[in-house]
Amino acid sequence: QTFIPEIRTSSADLTMFLKKPPNISFAFFLTHLSLCHGLQSPKRHSPYSTVDTERYSSLVKSAMSRVSSQTPLTILEEDDHIYGPVLKSPPPTTLTRGEVRTPKVLHPFLHPQEITEEEAETGGPPARIHLNRGQGRSAIPSVTRILQQTMSTEQMFYLERWKRRMVQELGEEGFKEYSQNLFKQGKTFHSVLEETLTSGVKWTDRDPFEMSQYPPEVCGYMKSVSHVLDDVREVHAIESTVQHNTLNYLGIVDCVARYRGVLCVIDWKTSEKPKPFLSNTYDNPIQVAAYAGALNTDANYKYQVENGLIVVAYKDGSPAHAHQLNFELMLDYWKTWLLRLEDYFEKRYKKCYKNVFINML
DNA sequence: GGATCCTTCTTCTTCTTC
Numbered sequence: 001q002t003f004i005p006e007i008r009t010s011s012a013d014l015t016m017f018l019k020k021p022p023n024i025s026f027a028f029f030l031t032h033l034s035l036c037h038g039l040q041s042p043k044r045h046s047p048y049s050t051v052d053t054e055r056y057s058s059l060v061k062s063a064m065s066r067v068s069s070q071t072p073l074t075i076l077e078e079d080d081h082i083y084g085p086v087l088k089s090p091p092p093t094t095l096t097r098g099e100v101r102t103p104k105v106l107h108p109f110l111h112p113q114e115i116t117e118e119e120a121e122t123g124g125p126p127a128r129i130h131l132n133r134g135q136g137r138s139a140i141p142s143v144t145r146i147l148q149q150t151m152s153t154e155q156m157f158y159l160e161r162w163k164r165r166m167v168q169e170l171g172e173e174g175f176k177e178y179s180q181n182l183f184k185q186g187k188t189f190h191s192v193l194e195e196t197l198t199s200g201v202k203w204t205d206r207d208p209f210e211m212s213q214y215p216p217e218v219c220g221y222m223k224s225v226s227h228v229l230d231d232v233r234e235v236h237a238i239e240s241t242v243q244h245n246t247l248n249y250l251g252i253v254d255c256v257a258r259y260r261g262v263l264c265v266i267d268w269k270t271s272e273k274p275k276p277f278l279s280n281t282y283d284n285p286i287q288v289a290a291y292a293g294a295l296n297t298d299a300n301y302k303y304q305v306e307n308g309l310i311v312v313a314y315k316d317g318s319p320a321h322a323h324q325l326n327f328e329l330m331l332d333y334w335k336t337w338l339l340r341l342e343d344y345f346e347k348r349y350k351k352c353y354k355n356v357f358i359n360m361l
Numbered sequence: 362g363g364a365t366c367c368t369t370c371t372t373c374t375t376c377t378t379c
Contacts, residue, residue: 131367142367158372166371179370186369241367252367270370282372 126198127237129300131252140243141344143251143290147283150343155282186270188214189221189313190239190254193268196222197235197255216315221270223317232266234258236303244294247341253291256305259324264309265292275312278323284310285325286340289333308333 151159167175192214196203203211203222211219237256244250255266267288275281288308296304308325325333 144367144369155372160372162372182371183369188369190369239368250367254368272371280373 126235126256127240127301129237129241131241131250140248140250141348143249143287143294146249146290146340146344147287149347150340151283182270182272185215185217185221185315188218189270190268192218192222193225194238196229197232197238197257202226202229220315220317221313224313224315224320225268225311228259228311228320228322231260232257234263236263237301242291242294242298242301245297245299247294247297249290249294249341251287251291251294253295256295256301259307259309259322262307262324263303263305264307264324265295265305266309266311267291269310269312271312271314274314274318274321276321278310278325278329281310281312281323285323285329285333286337288325289330290337292330293334293337306330 163175166178170178192203203226235255235257237253239252239254240256241250241252253265254268257264257266259266265288267284269275269281269284273280278285285308288310292305292308295301306327308330310323310325311320312323313320
């Protein structure tokens with residue numbers, strides 16, 4: 001119907017159309033129908049003598065004339081008609097949204113030049129502020145929860161579809177086990193990484209017997225990130241709670257350290273599939289920007305982070321992909337995060353969200 | 362001790378041919 005707008009077929013028509021003998025191509029079918037229409041010398045005793053040729057005559061004529069008259073120019077015109085004018089690459093902030101919105105809050109990231117060395121603490125063990133929910137914090141939403149509850153319908157659709165397929169393949173129980181195993185692997189990897197960063201003992205320098213105590217996947221993940229760890233210095237915080245001082249959200253950062261000389265919020269990820277591009281990491285960059293934005297306003301931390309880093313580790317030990325988010329990218333993702341935050345409060349507090357949001361600023 | 366919370370993951374078309 002897109003290519004041949006003057007034809008309107010119902011699904012019943014299409015079903016009938018597809019009941020042609022399987023060894024005969026669609027093009028041949030059309031040609032043959034055209035013969036039946038007397039465009040060329042008619043053929044008797046055809047297997048299609050029962051086909052309602054009158055009914056399909058316009059389709060045949062249209063299809064035949066289009067195919068033969070197609071030139072590069074008409075194809076370009078068709079493309080224009082079907083796909084619309086060519087769009088120049090849109091700015092990253094609008095990628096996940098149909099409409100362009102501007103968040104109301106100023107960004108919490110200082111420009112690299114404005115950060116002086118004195119602001120970053122050096123030495124001492126890394127901070128590890130545990131989450132303590134018992135002190136009136138229960139109303140404060142977390143980064144993960146906000147991201148989960150403000151996913152686009154498209155994102156939810158693909159996740160649901162994936163889940164449905166997996167359940168079909170593995171069964172309800174099998175899928176549950178598979179998911180739990182993925183979580184377990186991720187958790188173990190995080191804890192081993194934590195030990196490594198705290199102790200300062202390189203994974204490769206560890207006692208082979210000790211290494212063999214871990215599941216093979218975890219060894220693979222550690223091998224995978226070893227080249228990234230070589231570029232990590234000055235670990236400032238590990239698994240530490242950060243809370244934004246006005247925007248009323250909290251989260252736990254995996255790691256704050258200097259990566260290639262720049263102070264970063266680092267998020268370690270394990271993945272079954274390769275994620276060579278930042279776009280493969282879905283909402284991870286937003287998560288990192290949210291943590292960094294919170295940390296930079298949190299009085300518990302006396303320094304400012306500049307960049308973010310997402311490290312995707314693989315269990316087969318192949319080199320991890322390290323996606324560094326520079327100042328500009330952090331700013332873009334921070335804006336996206338603010339929109340998600342607005343969405344969350346809007347959903348949660350319905351009409352009075354605006355007052356809630358304004359009160360927080 | 363039990364309940365709750367934050368995380369840990371999962372997505373982007375799909376098939377054929379070389």
